[in-house]
Amino acid sequence: MSKNEALNIVITGASSGIGEAIALEMAKDKHHFFLTARNQERLSKVAENLDKMGCQVHYAVGDVRDAKEVEKIHSYVEKAFEGKVDVLVANAGVGYFGNLEDLTVEQYDLQFNTNVKGVFLWLRKVLPNMKKRNKGQIIVLSSNLGLKTDSRASLYAGTKHAVQAMVWCLRDELKGTHVKAATINPGSVDTPWFNSKDVDRTKMLFAEDIAKTTRLIIEQSETSNIDHILLLPGKR
């Protein structure tokens, strides 16, 4: 999509980390934003920053796991953007790591309901109008663990393989249209995600790296249709 048009961009999980960084990066071009996440205080701060940067910004608190909440927030989005969503960044996600037998049923539900169902619920709402307008870019935050496996990541990698398959099947459904869908597949990114985890953060990607990748996908030319972008840390 052209750098010069003001795009209507929806970001889930915009209150923190990668979602926040994507909003701040794209705000440099004064696009229009609809942000969502559960934490009102953090979400409103991000919205305030975009507003200070001169962007038109709306936000609503909601849980991507809940179909009724997604429907309600999507109706606000439709009103704010008059049915024209140009870009959906389906970014909200959670992760729990450990040997399979140590992971809990609650962690299973949290991860699959957020990372898979939450993406499905948003995609199914924005796709009809994107198809009708024959225009739109969907970007799903998958992971390098959507393309490979690792010890201690069974459930998380399971969710990311699931969204990876979801997007690849969707790309087949979108053949012949100008609606595009891509995943971003980062390795470890230094975000609040790791705040309560005892890990070495010095060799990780920055959230800004993912934000610049998002820009690349949004601004790709009409003749290209990025499938996925795998990003690994440069400091190895």
Ligand SMILES: NC(=O)c1ccc[n+]([C@@H]2O[C@H](COP(=O)([O-])OP(=O)(O)OC[C@H]3O[C@@H](n4cnc5c(N)ncnc54)[C@H](OP(=O)(O)O)[C@@H]3O)[C@@H](O)[C@H]2O)c1
């Ligand atoms: N950090 C990494 O190393 C890494 C690597 C590869 C892929 N990713 C993916 O990147 C995405 C963003 O991760 P991050 O590193 O930016 O983590 P983060 O800083 O913890 O941000 C996660 C975001 O998701 C939102 N969220 C979580 N559960 C939600 C729910 N049920 N409903 C609505 N929003 C929800 C959170 O907001 P609230 O708490 O306010 O709801 C927050 O805004 C995730 O999909 C993750 O799997 C991360």
